[in-house]
Amino acid sequence: MKPLDHALVTDGRFHIGRYARPFARLNLLDADPGSRLGSRLRGLRLKEWQAFQFTDGRFFGIVALFDAKLVALVQAKIYDSQTGQKHMFEKKVLTTAFSAPDQILDATMAWRGREGHVTFRTCMRDDAASVAFELPAEGSGVRLRASFDVDYRGVEPVVVCLPFDDRRAMYSQKGVAPIRGELAVGDEVVSLTPERAFALLDDHRGYYPRVMRWDWLTTGGHLDDGTLWGLNLTRNQCLHPEEHNENVLWVGGRGHALGPVTFERTGFERGDTWTVRDEAGEVDVRFEVEAPGRVDLNLGLFESRYRGPFGRVTGRVAPAGVAPLSIEGALAMGERFWLKA
Numbered sequence: 001m002k003p004l005d006h007a008l009v010t011d012g013r014f015h016i017g018r019y020a021r022p023f024a025r026l027n028l029l030d031a032d033p034g035s036r037l038g039s040r041l042r043g044l045r046l047k048e049w050q051a052f053q054f055t056d057g058r059f060f061g062i063v064a065l066f067d068a069k070l071v072a073l074v075q076a077k078i079y080d081s082q083t084g085q086k087h088m089f090e091k092k093v094l095t096t097a098f099s100a101p102d103q104i105l106d107a108t109m110a111w112r113g114r115e116g117h118v119t120f121r122t123c124m125r126d127d128a129a130s131v132a133f134e135l136p137a138e139g140s141g142v143r144l145r146a147s148f149d150v151d152y153r154g155v156e157p158v159v160v161c162l163p164f165d166d167r168r169a170m171y172s173q174k175g176v177a178p179i180r181g182e183l184a185v186g187d188e189v190v191s192l193t194p195e196r197a198f199a200l201l202d203d204h205r206g207y208y209p210r211v212m213r214w215d216w217l218t219t220g221g222h223l224d225d226g227t228l229w230g231l232n233l234t235r236n237q238c239l240h241p242e243e244h245n246e247n248v249l250w251v252g253g254r255g256h257a258l259g260p261v262t263f264e265r266t267g268f269e270r271g272d273t274w275t276v277r278d279e280a281g282e283v284d285v286r287f288e289v290e291a292p293g294r295v296d297l298n299l300g301l302f303e304s305r306y307r308g309p310f311g312r313v314t315g316r317v318a319p320a321g322v323a324p325l326s327i328e329g330a331l332a333m334g335e336r337f338w339l340k341a
Contacts (some may be wrong), residue, residue: 001124001152003105008161014169016244019159020255022124022173028101028205031169044069047206047341048100050109050120052131053218053333054148054199056192058082059183060310060331061146063118063133064202065098065109068341070302072097074118076110076135076144076184079291079310081331086142086291086310087137087185091115102174104129104203122203127152129201131181140186148181148192150199154253157201160246162238169237172208175221176230176250177201198228212339213237215263217276217287219313219332220250227252229325231317233261233276233283247283249317249325256319257284265336268292268307272332285315285327287334307336 005276007025008015012032015023029043050063061078074097076089093111101107104122111118116135122183123129129150137144157175178194178310200218214237220230230250238244241260259278266272267289275286313332318324 001127001157003103008171014161014163014298016161016163016169018244018246019319020156022104022157022159023171024103026104026171026205028169028171028207030225032167039203045207047204047208047212047242049202049204051202051204052120052129052150052199053202054131054146054192054197054286055177055220055331056183056190056197057221057331059185059190061183061295062308062333062335063131063146065100065111065118065120067095067098067100068302068339069095070341071095071299074113074135076118076133077293077308077310078144078183079292079331080185080210081310084290086293087140087142088293089115089135089137089144089322090295095303098255100205105117122201124152127155131199132250142186143184143247145184146181148179148183148197149175150179150201151194152177156250156253156255158232158246158248158255158257160244162236162244162246164207164209164237167305168207168209171204172245172246173201173203174229174232174248175201177253178228195226196222199231200232201239209237212337212341214335216335216337217263217274217285217313217332218334219327219330221327221330223251231285231313231327233258233285235261235263249319249322251322251325252266256322258317258319262337268294268309268336282318283319283321285313287311287313289334301341303340305338307334309334
């Protein structure tokens, strides 16, 4: 995957826009936010994370390393749609426990602790990535383990730099691609094959306001002929979402841009529904919650209200230039995120 010939920030300015190639360097600290603070102090406002969502049609999982600077988080969640059981590991760690790389062309982001480990290897210059983790599930103590390679050959990523105001911006790179490897939930071991299993990369950095928030939904699957598709829908704090958003439908590796969307919810518990639509009529999907997810944390300067359920999506997505996609009960994950830090 050939990178762009410039960094995310040049001459103190962000390269605002949507791209189909990775940036050569993710140098957000080189931006001038109109502050007299040095880069080290400005870095305390920079939120950084990497995450991979993955599924084989039965299991849907997410593993993430999230650095909010006041606190960092290691997280893994795996939902078994066959049994309805959700397995989860979540640990707050020092922000020095891991660090995000300044590019994903050839880089590693990793954490290792007494409980286990997480390693993300991103080699976008070679159209590849890999994920490995082993962690205990809370409560049950069941070991969660996975190791898989992600094949990005022929995949068009969505790479964005979106403005919060005239001084601050966020960056994200996402892409859906087939995977090959193995997932173990306790004693059960399943093979992850490209014909059934795939993953979505979420590489993210942002100079967020003190209160950061977003709505998000992701899902994917295979057409009758085996073609892989994936969907990313987000409503966040960026200015002018009709122009600046990261909404996309991938079909066979090609990304098709979508417009801004709205989220309407009946709640966050099992049986509740979310409806996600746009004004143009290109997006009209319904997400039904099967396994709720909730994290509330108040540490004074740091407060989080997170909802991250698993469930299924039904509906229709029809961007310009591609045949309409009908979705029938695809496994999915959603988020309602609110953080003060």
